[in-house]
Amino acid sequence: ALxxxxxxxxxxxxxxxxxxxxxxxxxxAAPSCDCEPWLAKADEARKASSERRFFxxxxxxxxxxxxxxxxxACSAACAPRRGRMLTExxxxxxxxxxxxxxxxxxxxxxxYACRADIVMSLGGLKRxxxxxxxxxxxxxxxxxxxxxxxxxxxxxxxxDQGVLEQEELDTQGKVPAHILTGFLGSGxxxxxxxxxxxxHGKRYAVIENEFGEIGIDDAxxxxxxxxxxxxxxxxxxxxICCTVRGDLIKGLRGILQRCATTxxxxxxxxxxxxxxxxxxxxAQTFFADDFVQARMVLDGIIxxxxxxxxxxxxxxxxxxxxxxxxxxxxxxADRILLNKTDLVSEEVLAEVEGEIRQIxxxxxxxxxxxSEADLEEIIGIRGFSLDRVLEADxxxxxxxxxxxxxxxxxxxxxxxxxxCDLGRLNLWVANLLKERGTDMFRMKGVLAVKGCxxxxxxxxxxxxxxxxxxxxxxxxxxRRNRLVxxxxxxxxxxxxxxxxxxLAAES
Numbered sequence: 227a228l229x230x231x232x233x234x235x236x237x238x239x240x241x242x243x244x245x246x247x248x249x250x251x252x253x254x255a256a257p258s259c260d261c262e263p264w265l266a267k268a269d270e271a272r273k274a275s276s277e278r279r280f281f282x283x284x285x286x287x288x289x290x291x292x293x294x295x296x297x298x299a300c301s302a303a304c305a306p307r308r309g310r311m312l313t314e315x316x317x318x319x320x321x322x323x324x325x326x327x328x329x330x331x332x333x334x335x336x337x338y339a340c341r342a343d344i345v346m347s348l349g350g351l352k353r354x355x356x357x358x359x360x361x362x363x364x365x366x367x368x369x370x371x372x373x374x375x376x377x378x379x380x381x382x383x384x385x386d387q388g389v390l391e392q393e394e395l396d397t398q399g400k401v402p403a404h405i406l407t408g409f410l411g412s413g414x415x416x417x418x419x420x421x422x423x424x425x426h427g428k429r430y431a432v433i434e435n436e437f438g439e440i441g442i443d444d445a446x447x448x449x450x451x452x453x454x455x456x457x458x459x460x461x462x463x464x465x466i467c468c469t470v471r472g473d474l475i476k477g478l479r480g481i482l483q484r485c486a487t488t489x490x491x492x493x494x495x496x497x498x499x500x501x502x503x504x505x506x507x508x509a510q511t512f513f514a515d516d517f518v519q520a521r522m523v524l525d526g527i528i529x530x531x532x533x534x535x536x537x538x539x540x541x542x543x544x545x546x547x548x549x550x551x552x553x554x555x556x557x558x559a560d561r562i563l564l565n566k567t568d569l570v571s572e573e574v575l576a577e578v579e580g581e582i583r584q585i586x587x588x589x590x591x592x593x594x595x596x597s598e599a600d601l602e603e604i605i606g607i608r609g610f611s612l613d614r615v616l617e618a619d620x621x622x623x624x625x626x627x628x629x630x631x632x633x634x635x636x637x638x639x640x641x642x643x644x645x646c647d648l649g650r651l652n653l654w655v656a657n658l659l660k661e662r663g664t665d666m667f668r669m670k671g672v673l674a675v676k677g678c679x680x681x682x683x684x685x686x687x688x689x690x691x692x693x694x695x696x697x698x699x700x701x702x703x704x705r706r707n708r709l710v711x712x713x714x715x716x717x718x719x720x721x722x723x724x725x726x727x728x729l730a731a732e733s
Contacts, residue, residue, distance in 0.1 A: 258308065264293035268340055280347050281514045284623045287341045288312060294337060299330045313620040315360035318562030318690045323364065335364035336427060339371050342378070345612075348513055348623070352613035365678050370423040400523040401482065402494045405508055408530030408553045408711055409539055410501030410689030412670035417530055417597035418498050424601050428493035432480045433474065436502050474508065475515045483519050494525070494605070501668060501712070502635065504554045505529075506622060509610065526609035529559035529589075530597065533578055534569040535688055540581055548632050556582055557618060559589045588614070614647045635667070638711045638718045645676040646707065650728040655684075655691055658724065662713070663689040671709025676730045684709075 269288035274283035281488035295304045295311045303325035305310060310318040315338055322329065338361040342354040358375045365371065408414050422430060430724070477496065485492045499508060505527050512524045554560065562582060567575060579591055589609075592599055615622050659666065668687060675682040675695075684693030699705060712720055 228296070258293060263512050264290040264297065264337070267293060268337060271340060271344065272676075275344050276346065278347075278520070280344055281516070281519065281625070283344045284341070284348070285625050287337065288624060291337055291341070294333065299333075300326070301336065303330075315357045316363070317512075319360045319363050326364075331364040335361040335371065336354060339368075341589075343374060345623075346374075346378055346381070346615075348612060350521075350612040350616055350623075351378055351385070353616045354378050355382070364438050397677070400521060401492055402524050403478075403512060403522050404496050405499065405527045406496055406503055406530070407503060407505045407508075407527060407555045407559075408501065409532065409536065409555060411535070411685070412501065412530040412532040413563070413594075413597040414498050414501070414530050417528075417565075417599070418496060420597055420599070420604065421496065421601060421681070426601060429491065431492060431495045433477050433495065433497045435498065435503065437475075474511055475518060476509070478515075478522065479520050479538075482518075487641045495522070499631040502551050504549055504551055504698055505558045506554060506615075506619065509558065509615070510622065513623065514611075524610040524676070525562035525605070526607045527558050528561045528563065528604050530557045530563045530565050531556065531582070532687065533564055533566045533575060533577070534690075536578060537581060540585070544632060553585055556585045558615065560584055560611075561604050561607065561641065562589050562591045563594050563597065563599055563681055564591050565594045565597055567593045582611065632714075634714045635712070636716055638716050638721050639709070640671075641706060641708050642726065642729075643704070643706055644726075644729040644732070645674045646680075646682070646728050647730040648678075650730075651675070654724055654728050655686070658721075659686070659689050659691060664665060665714040665716075666711065667714070668712040669710065671707065673707045674705035 267286050270288035271283045271290060272282075274286055286360060291312045294300060296306070301313075303322035307318055307322060310321075311334070319334075326334065338357040342357040342361070345357070346354040355375065355378045358371055358378060361368070361371045362375065406414050406418060418432070420430070474497070481492070481495060484490075497508065499505060509524055511518065512522055513519055536552065540550070540556070542550060542552075544550050564575070564578065564582075570578075575593070582591060590603070592603055612622075666686065666688060669691075670685045671683070673682040673684065673693075678695055680695035680701055681692055681697055683696040684691070686692070707725075709725065
């Protein structure tokens with residue numbers, strides 16, 4: 227019955243929206259009607275929703291509400307409350323209802339009902355219910371609104387009982403996606419390797435994004451051969467949360483299409499973001515693209531936190547308009563791995579957890595060392611909640627949001643032939659960290675070291691640095707040095723000259 231109910235809601239949504247728009251049209255049939263712009267947008271939203279283009283439908287109904295807010299009929303009610311009609315429906319209605327005439331109330335109520343129906347289809351039931359309750363205050367006797375409210379409550383009850391969600395996943399066969407995020411050097415790639423190497427018998431595809439101009443992490447993915455080259459998508463030409471968002475969609479589509487073509491079963495897709503990524507736009511991708519939204523479900527956002535260094539990043543004062551990515555990564559987390567707990571005292575851990583709880587009060591915090599965690603605690607958790615995200619960010623589903631990274635933070639990549647002298651390398655790095663360690667957020671590389679047959683992998687975070695031989699050079703691969711520095715106010719020439727001075731003389 228629940229299965230039929232859910233399928234029926236998808237097919238009946240268009241009819242309910244059609245009746246809503248028809249009611250609006252009847253309410254403004256007078257020749258002097260001022261509502262045509264917002265009514266046209268509402269009609270486009272109905273059409274997009276009936277064609278299951280739900281994210282586009284949200285943008286259209288948002289535009290309709292903004293146009294209605296700017297109309298003469300609402301000027302008195304909206305002037306002192308600009309923007310609240312869209313972001314805080316119930317508060318707006320409670321404050322402004324006395325300034326709206328009966329026709330304006332009916333129009334606004336139908337717009338809220340239209341938006342609620344669309345958001346319901348994306349899974350934002352609590353948000354939809356809040357808009358329907360606002361609509362019911364405006365026109366209490368409306369049957370369409372009453373039906374939508376009853377339906378929304380029934381679906382929510384089924385989900386609360388754990389019945390509908392599992393049935394939806396089973397019948398739709400959607401591929402779960404896991405966003406792995408965390409600030410620079412927190413231990414994301416280590417966790418990625420633990421997931422891929424775990425004895426779970428599952429098959430994952432990987433999307434790897436790096437802020438650095440030279441890709442390093444691709445060489446550090448341990449199960450690359452087992453996964454297959456086609457199951458790894460690398461994006462090194464920008465930050466996944468902004469400049470390469472289109473590439474993310476392209477990568478997800480490519481993975482899904484390859485699986486459909488080859489018939490291979492995929493248990494999930496793991497997306498490792500750069501350490502400077504805001505996870506919100508990445509999560510929005512699973513609603514923004516119709517192809518992806520129909521075939522994938524966001525299982526959860528896993529944030530890895532470096533217990534030793536996170537406080538300085540969470541508390542950093544950013545310029546106006548610039549996001550603190552470390553805060554955003556914690557705020558949107560469904561699971562938080564408090565990593566490197568062996569590097570700090572219990573008192574510091576308590577302070578870190580207290581800071582985290584001020585930002586995110588609900589995500590479970592799992593203490594770890596070397597990113598060791600029970601996979602059942604982080605994979606297959608069905609932790610992502612659109613309602614929870616909308617409570618924190620009412621404009622999460624808007625497609626025109628902009629965010630700005632700190633322009634003082636950059637990356638410097640170095641790639642060159644030759645072999646390093648290990649003694650010179652250690653001395654150079656020690657001096658570099660002594661002078662610039664505070665501003666050196668992350669450094670990592672794969673080096674050719676004289677006298678060492680294996681690649682030498684090194685990683686550093688602020689004042690902590692380490693390296694060791696790891697893996698093997700591939701057959702036919704040239705022994706080359708690849709390294710990346712990420713930090714504040716980096717001097718490219720200084721870093722490049724300094725590193726090249728560590729190269730051993732050719733014999």
